[in-house]
Amino acid sequence: MKIAIASDHAGFLLKKIIVNHLKTLGQKVEDLGPDSADVSVDYPDFAAKAALAVTQGKANRGIVVCGSGVGACVAANKFNGVRASVCHDTYSAHQGVEHDDMNILCLGARVIGPALALEITEAFTGAIFSNEARHVRRLDKIRSFEKQ
Numbered sequence: 001m002k003i004a005i006a007s008d009h010a011g012f013l014l015k016k017i018i019v020n021h022l023k024t025l026g027q028k029v030e031d032l033g034p035d036s037a038d039v040s041v042d043y044p045d046f047a048a049k050a051a052l053a054v055t056q057g058k059a060n061r062g063i064v065v066c067g068s069g070v071g072a073c074v075a076a077n078k079f080n081g082v083r084a085s086v087c088h089d090t091y092s093a094h095q096g097v098e099h100d101d102m103n104i105l106c107l108g109a110r111v112i113g114p115a116l117a118l119e120i121t122e123a124f125t126g127a128i129f130s131n132e133a134r135h136v137r138r139l140d141k142i143r144s145f146e147k148q
Contacts, residue, residue: 001125002028004053004062006046007109008072011065012037014109014117018063021118027125030059043067047075047084047106054103055081062104063121069108076104080146088112090123097127099135100142 003022007015012034022029032049034041043066050062062084064072069086076084084104087093088111096102105124107117129135 001060002030002058003125004030004032004050004059005064006032006050006062007034007065008043008046008067009034009037009040010067011043011072011107011109014107014114015063015065017114018065018107018117018121022121022125025122025125043071044075047072048079050104051076051079051082051084055079060103061125063107063124064104065107065109065117067108067110069106069111073104073106076106083142087120087124088116090119093120093123094127097124098130099138101129101135101139 005015005019019029019031033046047064050064053059054062064076066072073084073086076082082104083100083102084106085096085102086106
């Protein structure tokens with residue numbers, strides 16, 4: 001699986017920890033920036049990079065890290081085909097993929113610590129959409145909203 005990951009300055013350090021961990025698990029990771037936490041950057045710019053990587057097929061899934069995870073989630077969900085969610089627990093991270101075909105995980109670096117973030121990331125990357133009829137039906141309804 002190829003994972004696009006990006007952050008703002010607040011999420012930079014946690015992003016680096018996640019990138020290194022994913023690589024040790026054998027995942028292909030594309031770090032979309034920023035390259036340091038020294039300069040304040042705007043989370044919408046980096047959420048957009050991850051969202052575009054997913055919607056353009058350059059990555060299977062994305063991860064965006066900002067201070068709370070909320071701003072990145074709001075920004076990412078503005079792109080057609082993105083199903084992003086803030087997850088600060090492992091259940092939501094895997095269930096979001098299994099039932100809702102979530103394709104971008106948003107994390108808050110000021111909300112959770114590195115150990116929990118890595119567990120959540122593993123739950124997200126290890127989950128597979130169930131393709132159960134009820135979940136496909138619901139996903140089709142969500143996709144119809146993007147056409148309105």
